[in-house]
Amino acid sequence: MTETLRVAVIGAGRMGADHIxxxxxRIHGAEVAAVVDVDLARxxxxxxxxxxxxxxxxxxxxLNNGDVNAVLIATPGFLHEDILLKALARDIPILCEKPLTPDAESAWKIVQAEEKLGHKRIQVGFMRRFxxxxxxxxxxxxxxxxxxxLMLHHQHRNPTTPPGFTNEMLINDSVVHEFDAIRFFTGEEITSVQVRLGKATKNAPAGQHDPQHVLVETESGVLADVEIFVNAKFGYxxxxxxxxxxxxxxxxGxxxxxxxxxxxxxxxxxxGFEERFGAAYDVEIQSWVDAALRGEIGGPTAWDGYATAACCEAGVEAQKNGEKVAVKLNARPALYS
Amino acid sequence: MTETLRVAVIGAGRMGADHIxxxxxRIHGAEVAAVVDVDLARxxxxxxxxxxxxxxxxxxxxLNNGDVNAVLIATPGFLHEDILLKALARDIPILCEKPLTPDAESAWKIVQAEEKLGHKRIQVGFMRRFxxxxxxxxxxxxxxxxxxxLMLHHQHRNPTTPPGFTNEMLINDSVVHEFDAIRFFTGEEITSVQVRLGKATKNAPAGQHDPQHVLVETESGVLADVEIFVNAKFGYxxxxxxxxxxxxxxxxGxxxxxxxxxxxxxxxxxxGFEERFGAAYDVEIQSWVDAALRGEIGGPTAWDGYATAACCEAGVEAQKNGEKVAVKLNARPALYS
Amino acid sequence: MTETLRVAVIGAGRMGADHIxxxxxRIHGAEVAAVVDVDLARxxxxxxxxxxxxxxxxxxxxLNNGDVNAVLIATPGFLHEDILLKALARDIPILCEKPLTPDAESAWKIVQAEEKLGHKRIQVGFMRRFxxxxxxxxxxxxxxxxxxxLMLHHQHRNPTTPPGFTNEMLINDSVVHEFDAIRFFTGEEITSVQVRLGKATKNAPAGQHDPQHVLVETESGVLADVEIFVNAKFGYxxxxxxxxxxxxxxxxGxxxxxxxxxxxxxxxxxxGFEERFGAAYDVEIQSWVDAALRGEIGGPTAWDGYATAACCEAGVEAQKNGEKVAVKLNARPALYS
Amino acid sequence: MTETLRVAVIGAGRMGADHIxxxxxRIHGAEVAAVVDVDLARxxxxxxxxxxxxxxxxxxxxLNNGDVNAVLIATPGFLHEDILLKALARDIPILCEKPLTPDAESAWKIVQAEEKLGHKRIQVGFMRRFxxxxxxxxxxxxxxxxxxxLMLHHQHRNPTTPPGFTNEMLINDSVVHEFDAIRFFTGEEITSVQVRLGKATKNAPAGQHDPQHVLVETESGVLADVEIFVNAKFGYxxxxxxxxxxxxxxxxGxxxxxxxxxxxxxxxxxxGFEERFGAAYDVEIQSWVDAALRGEIGGPTAWDGYATAACCEAGVEAQKNGEKVAVKLNARPALYS
Known part of the structure; x- marks a missing residue:
């Protein structure tokens, strides 16, 4: 009989509950060993x-439970860094929902920690690749x-946003998917980001400018653009x-x-995204489980998490100044080449 | 300057008014010279x-007006025979809305009259060909x-039927278009008709069994079927x-x-059909006008009108007995070969 | 930890290998315990x-292996009866690929054997329902x-047929899926079958008349038809x-x-069907596994297998005589009501 | 009988021949009275x-021919100004293929000449509106x-370009249609144009950067973009x-x-555009003929021609500097308000 992945799922919100x-x-070769939430009732x-x-x-x-041999992180992004470092220390397979961490600096720390460990343990949850x-x-x-x-035109439309969804989150939580998709499609890094703010919908909450038109260039000059429209009402x-x-x-289509x-x-x-990408989540998680049982990862790396974090930082700056903002990246460690 | 077709339109109902x-x-080379309706106000x-x-x-x-040099017949079908014979006698171009006449026997008289005239003057209004x-x-x-x-599957669906629309009209006024279409597509005559009556919609008027499934075979064995559903509600x-x-x-589509x-x-x-086939009507009428100015016809012949009338007779019989009914046709005159 | 279904897969051909x-x-809660094939190398x-x-x-x-607690039958249909009776005798969960058995008489024996057992153990592989x-x-x-x-129009087209595919198999192996689908959609039994043979493709092997047009009626009068075209070349x-x-x-679409x-x-x-229905197979097998672990079945019953076998017998007779043939069914046992 | 438009068609190239x-x-109420081409044989x-x-x-x-009472200009754009002024002097209906003239300055002269005439005689051939x-x-x-x-995303793709098609023509001859379309859709003037040049196809002739991504804003802040790709090979x-x-x-679609x-x-x-917009051309020309016979115009005005010329000038500048370039417009004369 095959070995089984005994997974601790950290975070029992919408995403976590879905993964549980x-x-x-539905996933072969895995079981849920533990569910962690600061809200124990949840x-x-x-x-x-x-x-x-x-x-x-x-x-x-x-993480200290002997019955646990893998971890799936589905908490809000600002909590990822600490858990990631501890799970890396335990050297067990990690699936981390995006973002890896909320900013490029902290993401870079994770990249360095994994590089020091010497092998890839972290798979990042950019499920669209699946x-x-x-x-x-x-x-x-x-x-x-x-x-x-030559060009990539993206539409990313949500019916509505949860309370407290800010302009920055529109880049960090939504367009981040297109940043990864553009990197995935082209196999190149993104070199610059520009954001156009025009006429806005009356259906957005105060403080949120929606929709926005995000312009991206890659290393070889592929021009991409994204209509991000998070209160589009009609559906997903x-x-x-x-x-x-x-x-x-x-x-x-x-x-x-x-x-x-x-x-x-x-x-x-x-x-919504569950219906649109439900099958992709299944494939992603099965890919992670299969790879983890072989001691590998089966999807996007910590570097992918870091590089998209750098794109997001440029995107948020571009939202504010209306200019084309260059994306700054550290040299890629050998582990990810 | 080109000669102009000076058309008498007979019948100023929905179809006639549209043609006027x-x-x-919109049609180049034609003018309306006269409009005839028993209801003069119309x-x-x-x-x-x-x-x-x-x-x-x-x-x-x-027809006796010297300013008129062509006729378009858009009256109910049972009035066609008399006008057709008189217009043939004047030897002027005729566009006759379908049906040529309501039954195969009277249609055959028209075919014979035109054959005697020795050249084709009648174009029948099967506009789907355009x-x-x-x-x-x-x-x-x-x-x-x-x-x-090998096979032809047809769907013919109307949102609703006008008052007084009977089971027979469902064949004679609706499926008649598919009879012509099947003949047009295959270039063959139809050899038999069968009609299946199953579960009926509650939305049909009393006495009308709707929908019906009409099965047709052609000379070479092409199997065709038609879902005729004349109270389909959703549209045309x-x-x-x-x-x-x-x-x-x-x-x-x-x-x-x-x-x-x-x-x-x-x-x-x-x-409705005006929206679906509006452009086809324009092409049909322009084709008729252009051909008429050259002394020819530019579409389906009186023989097509006769042959579909014979299909309709078989279809109405098949509605009643549930069996496969053979279509009976006279030999095709040389004028139409 | 959940109990696991330890499945013996009988038959390691195309279908069996896929299920293995x-x-x-991919399936949670199941493992393959044994694979049986008369060709041991396979x-x-x-x-x-x-x-x-x-x-x-x-x-x-x-079946006698203590490590086996469920069976999936993927052999040719004529071998099903024996294995089904033995597996029923062991009272373990059974997923039997369609057909249940090749004819209504033998299928009825299986229904009776299961009725005698007193609870449902057999799920039949009509995967389209999933x-x-x-x-x-x-x-x-x-x-x-x-x-x-009111009506159901089906198209069932395969690019080509395997060697030895006969006219009868065109009903028994292909249209059988539509027989089940029509029963599934309407929740009614099929009362009659008629088959129209018209113009045939040159691409069919000798002795096979392809395509065919199959006409079906249900208890309430729903009219269904199936274009079955098994050498349609363009794809599935x-x-x-x-x-x-x-x-x-x-x-x-x-x-x-x-x-x-x-x-x-x-x-x-x-x-092909693997690409078209691959996800449906996954859902079907997961549904079977989940139900089996609860002591139930999660899909079509032996009665469904028997009733479609009766439709196939009528269909094959209708192929030969061109007439509408009534479907004969025994009374439905209480177990399946 | 209705009066007839007796049209002189100036230019017998691809576009002119099509209009002839x-x-x-096909057009009711019009005849071709004269065809003018410097190449008399054409x-x-x-x-x-x-x-x-x-x-x-x-x-x-x-223009001096007494049999001519209207003019359709289908010569290259740089020849329009002279003919327009002469036809305005004759005060006859004019349909001028786009562009009105090749630059905003000369287009403004036409606007002023027509304003002085006191009524609209010029219809510009932006046929997409039809x-x-x-x-x-x-x-x-x-x-x-x-x-x-809120936003308008345009794709404008041609299979290939004629010899001598330059970067500037890509704006002046191709994107000019989108400039008019955006003005038509929004009912607003365009306020700025930006052009992104990225990775280029190997299929473009030397000196042509293809495709380009054109960004446009309107008075109320509607964000539009155009992928202009004139050597897209796959079709139109x-x-x-x-x-x-x-x-x-x-x-x-x-x-x-x-x-x-x-x-x-x-x-x-x-x-190509003839197939895509053939029906629109028919509607456009019929609209012009009908309006001309009433002494009016039936489509885009000289102002529309002028305003799009100003957009083109901004576009060509934006191609060169990569920046957002403001569109400069004179005040709109009362005749066009």
């Missing part, structure tokens, strides 16, 4: 019906099937149109049953 | 704002681009899916702006 | 890299969201268009990246 | 088969059907995606028969 279901009901609710899983209020206790259409587009690019990639959408020398490829009724043709818009 | 606008506002309303057009209550008066997608599919078939055509739809040896071609709003993606269903 | 990967790599190849799984040439040996779009359409029907369901397609009183719903290149817009057709 | 066919074969070829039309080498001769989907999107915007318009595409407060609307063959689903990309 995944690990305990941890207890999350382990209900999951045999062999304990609810804890303290991450240290989970979406079938993202994978297919990435393949077209790498195969030069339609010549060189993540789409990309890629312009090549010899053709155009679009992903993220609408799906599902096609209905004609009451004078309209069409179907239901995906309501 | 077309001839007097004829008068129809000529308003059309310089040089007279309103009449009597078709004979129009639809760009119908034309494209016809071309794929004739070019054997995807091998032999005319679509065909053709199965070839080497592929599948569909026409009649939904069109227009693509909207995402309120949790739905999609667009507006075409509300 | 699924059970050992069984050995299938267990390679799967810790704890043994390769056997004899099904009895697997496809997200099938499930969504089923929901629309059950909710009467668009009024009553399984689609349904459902006509309701208040609208039309289509499922099975094309998916994937949308490309414009070399004068064409579009994407790749699904090449 | 249109006016003499003019003679263009009038072949058109009764009553003369071929001339000199525009003055046509495309059914453009019209529909314009209506959604004006009706505030989905709240305020003109599409817009509009982001509103309450939803998203896309126009310009692919159309036509939907085929599945050889492992691909899809259809044919529109090969």
């Amino acid at each position: 279901q995944r690990l305990s009901k 941890a207890q609710a999350a382990v209900e019906g999951i045999p062999g899983a304990v609810a804890l209020a303290d991450a240290d206790e989970a 979406d079938a259409e993202y994978a297919a587009l990435g393949q077209v690019i790498r195969d030069h099937e339609l010549g060189e990639l 959408e993540v789409a990309t149109q890629a312009s090549f020398e010899d053709g155009i490829v679009s992903i993220g 609408d799906k599902g049953p096609y209905t004609r009724a009451a004078g309209r043709w069409g179907g239901n818009v995906t309501p | 606008q077309r001839l007097s506002k 004829a008068q309303a129809a000529v308003e704002g059309i310089p040089g057009a007279v309103a009449l209550a009597d078709a004979d008066e129009a 639809d760009a997608e119908y034309a494209a599919l016809g071309q794929v078939i004739r070019d054997h681009e995807l091998g032999e055509l 739809e005319v679509a065909t899916q053709a199965s070839f040896e080497d592929g599948i071609v569909s026409i009649g 939904d069109k227009g702006p693509y909207t995402r709003a309120a949790g739905r993606w999609g667009g507006n269903v075409t509300p | 990967q699924r059970l050992s790599k 069984a050995q190849a299938a267990v390679e890299g799967i810790p704890g799984a043994v390769a056997l040439a004899d099904a009895d040996e697997a 496809d997200a779009e099938y499930a969504a359409l089923g929901q629309v029907i059950r909710d009467h969201e668009l009024g009553e369901l 397609e399984v689609a349904t268009q459902a006509s309701f009183e208040d609208g039309i719903v289509s499922i099975g 094309d998916k994937g990246p949308y490309t414009r290149a070399a004068g064409r817009w579009g994407g790749n057709v699904t090449p | 066919q249109r006016l003499s074969k 003019a003679q070829a263009a009038v072949e088969g058109i009764p009553g039309a003369v071929a001339l080498a000199d525009a003055d001769e046509a 495309d059914a989907e453009y019209a529909a999107l314009g209506q959604v915007i004006r009706d505030h059907e989905l709240g305020e318009l 595409e003109v599409a817009t995606q509009a982001s509103f407060e309450d939803g998203i609307v896309s126009i310009g 692919d159309k036509g028969p939907y085929t599945r063959a050889a492992g691909r689903w899809g259809g044919n990309v529109t090969p």
